Amino acid sequence: MPHRTSILIVDDEDQVRDVLCENLAECGFKVDVAADGQQALSMIDAGTCAPQVVITDIIMPRKEGLEVIMELRRRHPAIRLIAISGGGRTKSADFLQLAKKLGADAVLPKPLDIDQLEKTVRSFLA
Amino acid sequence: MVKEPLGGPRVAERLQVLVIDDDATDRMAIRRHLLSAALNSDVHEADTGAAGIALLRERRFDCVFVDYRLPDMEGTSLLQVFYDIANDQMPAPFVMLTGQGGEEVMAEALRWGAHDYIVKDHITGPSVLIALSKAREIFDLKRARHSAEDKLRQAQKMDAVGQLTSGIAHDFNNLLTVILGNTRMMRRRLAEIPPAQGMAIAPKVDAVESAAQRGADLVRHLMVFSRQQELKSATVDIGAALAHTVTLLERTLGKGINLVLTAEQGMRPVHVDATLLENAVINVSVNARDAMPQGGTLTISARPVVFNDISHVLISIADTGTGMPEHVRERIFEPFFTTKPAGEGTGLGLAMVYGFIRQTGGHIEVDSEAGRGTTFRIYLPQAREPLTNKEVNHAT
Known part of the structure; x- marks a missing residue:
């Protein structure tokens, strides 16, 4: 079996996680999921998951996406990062622009255009 | 067109004063004091409450003197016609002319929006001018306070609506991701089965997807309102x-x-x-x-x-x-x-x-x-x- 690109999806909404997982798996990627930033970092640190690409939501319980981005940039600089967000829940802040500044390789707004997401992932591999 | 500034015309224009009093001597006294103070003013007169009300409805005045007892009504009743009790606002500065020892009338007048009062036996040059400027000043202050409160209330309301909007937008964007992601999957499944079998389902998927896209447009517009659009400044x-x-x-x-x-x-x-x-x-x-x-x-x-x-x-x-x-x-x-x-x-x-x-x-x-x-x-x-x-x- 050829080596497949491994993706980790981090989102606290399980339906969002499921639908992204299904769609990306269908695109031929190996997909893992985590429900928050804490879980994602533990999985990577423990080696149970070795993603080339991490797709992370921004607003999450326990550990927010922005922190995940900063920590991954520091500890695993080779991992490519895509930040996704549906906007601030309580205050108006441009989280996606902030994510980009903190080191996300790409940012995509929700509702996600999955074709666009697939294209973005593939652009990292080219 | 732009409204006149708060308080009406002040500079270069003549001061418009209205005196509502059935006593011609009192009216004349006020007129004389205003004119002798070299105030650039036009003094309008009304000898009944009804005539005064009609003039007040017709045009703007910079100050109104009103007798406490008019032939057709009490002076305070005239105030009540114009007093916006909820906002403590009058359409113009009002000075009540009261009788000697009429403290109760004075208190009542102030309660119904008058800005100052003069005792009728003391209609002197200084008392008229002091009452005029005091009434106008209080009128301006109340008006400014009301406008500031109004602005604050508006701003708070818009902030609250903005918060609500961005909360809805965030949650809807997740829901729409789920809907659109699943229609994408459905489309792929449809592509795998013979078209004849998929014929009945494909238009339904299209309908769901286009409704979700419209929802996404709506949410995008709401996010613009809640200041969350990407600016290319x-x-x-x-x-x-x-x-x-x-x-x-x-x-x-x-x-x-x-x-x-x-x-x-x-x-x-x-x-x-x-x-x-x-x-x-x-x-x-x-x-x-x-x-x-x-x-x-x-x-x-x-x-x-x-x-x-x-x-x-x-x-x-x-x-x-x-x-x-x-x-x-x-x-x-x-x-x-x-x-x-x-x-x-x-x-x-x-x-x-x-x-x-x-x-x-x-x-x-x-x-x-x-x-x-x-x-x-x-x-x-x-x-x-x-x-x-x-x-x-x-x-x-």
């Missing part, structure tokens, strides 16, 4: 940008609308998303056109002003249309508020303009009077850096 020469917008408007607004642009030369530039600013000006202008079904003049102007102690460029967009009543003007920037027939307006246009201007660090306000027209004023903070040649850009 650049240093913009407002004069040039408006000139470009006006060429577009000439085509859009059609005949019957006289379009006037006045922009001061040499203004400092503004840091703003030029395309979105153009959309905002067009949006306001199209509303203005709709308010002028018989045609009229739309004046767009730009000039530098100091607003909240900061240098701004003020863009004003004034029409000569039907204007809006107070209860419409107050809600004009709220999302989903529309006066257009159902199905014709989304109620999001001006809400988006509001969100964009606030996100840019500017302010927008509106002045309107039914029958006289409407003026929108957009204040944009001036950029620190001067305009470079390369950036003399406008919306394209």
Whole structure:
């Protein structure tokens, strides 16, 4: 079996996680999921998951996406990062622009255009 | 058109004074004292409450003297006709003329909105002038306080609506991701089965997807209102940008609308998303056109002003249309508020303009009077850096 690109999806909404997982798996990627930033970092640190690409939501319980981005940039600089967000829940802040500044390789707004997401992932591999 | 400043005409115009009193001697005394003080004033007189009320309904006065006892009514009853008890507002400064020892009348007069009083036996030059200036000062203070409270309440309401909106937007964007992601999967499954079998399902998937896309557009508009759109700001020469917008408007607004642009030369530039600013000006202008079904003049102007102690460029967009009543003007920037027939307006246009201007660090306000027209004023903070040649850009 050829080596497949491994993706980790981090989102606290399980339906969002499921639908992204299904769609990306269908695109031929190996997909893992985590429900928050804490879980994602533990999985990577423990080696149970070795993603080339991490797709992370921004607003999450326990550990927010922005922190995940900063920590991954520091500890695993080779991992490519895509930040996704549906906007601030309580205050108006441009989280996606902030994510980009903190080191996300790409940012995509929700509702996600999955074709666009697939294209973005593939652009990292080219 | 722009309303007169608070408190009415003050400089260069003559002071309009009304005396409502059935006693010709009292009326004459007040007139004489005002004129001998070399006050540039016109003194109008009414000898009954009804005549006074009619004059007050007809025109604006800078001060009103009213007798406590009129042939057809009590002076306090006349006050009650005009007193806006909820907002503690009178249409003009009022001075009550009371009898000797009429403390109760004085207290009652003040309770019903009078700003000061004079005892009738003491109608002297100084007492008239002091009462006049005191009444006008109290009137101005109350009016300013009311307007500040009003602005604060409006701002708080808009903030609350903004919070609600961004909360809904965030959750809906997740839901729409789930819906659109699943329709994508359904489409792929459909592609795997013979078309004959999928025929009945494919249009349903299309319908779900297009509804979800419409939902996504709606949420995007709401996010503009809650100041969450991506701005592509650049240093913009407002004069040039408006000139470009006006060429577009000439085509859009059609005949019957006289379009006037006045922009001061040499203004400092503004840091703003030029395309979105153009959309905002067009949006306001199209509303203005709709308010002028018989045609009229739309004046767009730009000039530098100091607003909240900061240098701004003020863009004003004034029409000569039907204007809006107070209860419409107050809600004009709220999302989903529309006066257009159902199905014709989304109620999001001006809400988006509001969100964009606030996100840019500017302010927008509106002045309107039914029958006289409407003026929108957009204040944009001036950029620190001067305009470079390369950036003399406008919306394209």
